[in-house]
Amino acid sequence: MSFLEWAECQLAELELLTSMFPSEDELQVLDQLALAELRGYVDGSGSADSPPSSRPHFLIKQKLDAGHTEKEEVALSCTYPSEYPSVLPEVTVRCSSLSRAQQTRLHSALTSYLSENCRGEVCVLSAVDWVKENLPCFIDKSSPAAQALKREAAHTAPVEGFTRLWIYSHHIYNSTKRKNILEWSRELGLSGFSMPGKPGIVCVEGAQEACEEFWSRLKVLTWKRIMIRHREDVPIAPQDDRTVDSLRKFSGFEEAMFDPHGNRRNHMDLGLLYQFLSEKGCCDVFQMYFGIEGR
Numbered sequence: 001m002s003f004l005e006w007a008e009c010q011l012a013e014l015e016l017l018t019s020m021f022p023s024e025d026e027l028q029v030l031d032q033l034a035l036a037e038l039r040g041y042v043d044g045s046g047s048a049d050s051p052p053s054s055r056p057h058f059l060i061k062q063k064l065d066a067g068h069t070e071k072e073e074v075a076l077s078c079t080y081p082s083e084y085p086s087v088l089p090e091v092t093v094r095c096s097s098l099s100r101a102q103q104t105r106l107h108s109a110l111t112s113y114l115s116e117n118c119r120g121e122v123c124v125l126s127a128v129d130w131v132k133e134n135l136p137c138f139i140d141k142s143s144p145a146a147q148a149l150k151r152e153a154a155h156t157a158p159v160e161g162f163t164r165l166w167i168y169s170h171h172i173y174n175s176t177k178r179k180n181i182l183e184w185s186r187e188l189g190l191s192g193f194s195m196p197g198k199p200g201i202v203c204v205e206g207a208q209e210a211c212e213e214f215w216s217r218l219k220v221l222t223w224k225r226i227m228i229r230h231r232e233d234v235p236i237a238p239q240d241d242r243t244v245d246s247l248r249k250f251s252g253f254e255e256a257m258f259d260p261h262g263n264r265r266n267h268m269d270l271g272l273l274y275q276f277l278s279e280k281g282c283c284d285v286f287q288m289y290f291g292i293e294g295r
């Protein structure tokens with residue numbers, strides 16, 4: 001699919017969601033500018049040949065049955081990568097009754113479900129339906145439904161998953177943030193690299209739960225703009241010969257500098273960045289970041 005075809009699918013799904021959840025109490029578009037840019041790109045009124053850099057971000061808010069008397073307020077935070085639906089959207093489920101561990105398990109199970117059943121298709125409604133059906137299992141781990149889900153998962157679900165996140169930031173200057181990125185990646189056993197400056201790039205890869213934890217810590221810091229530009233998810237079944245380590249493209253985590261220049265020495269040589277990515281077998285992400293082919 002082309003960028004335009006991806007954008008058309010995204011806009012069509014957003015318009016469907018708007019018709020299904022007409023109230024702002026149900027659907028809230030958090031970045032109206034990104035939606036306007038997406039619509040302009042699809043209808044041809046946008047000036048840029050490449051897809052817009054800002055990505056649509058919205059919340060779907062529901063009151064769901066969680067297995068007890070009162071309904072739970074649940075919000076699904078959704079962000080479209082440029083290549084959605086060929087890749088999965090970034091979906092985060094927020095519910096006050098979920099502990100951090102329960103939330104991590106829910107996200108892992110949801111990602112596995114979407115990877116196995118919805119890749120290549122728009123899937124936000126499928127995510128909403130899955131959460132409606134399975135939320136009680138993660139809130140009350142002693143319920144019969146939870147035990148059944150646990151037994152089913154033991155036989156059918158991957159024991160673990162591999163994830164690679166390509167994160168874009170408007171800039172990364174702050175020394176504390178740079179230190180956090182290095183420390184968190186090492187603490188969580190992630191490999192990859194970070195490129196400070198303007199723009200800032202972070203790539204982390206490793207166990208899916210560790211990548212989700214890294215992103216949950218990073219995104220709550222104060223940023224002018226930060227997003228997952230692209231993600232790669234690989235479910236690993238028990239009988240699979242592949243392991244998390246065998247799927248890595250980076251041997252460790254490093255802060256990479258590429259001939260910094262400019263008045264503040266905050267711009268990197270993108271040609272050297274492209275060469276670095278090519279050596280790691282990742283040159284295709286260069287166009288995802290910058291909208292041009294590297295050389």
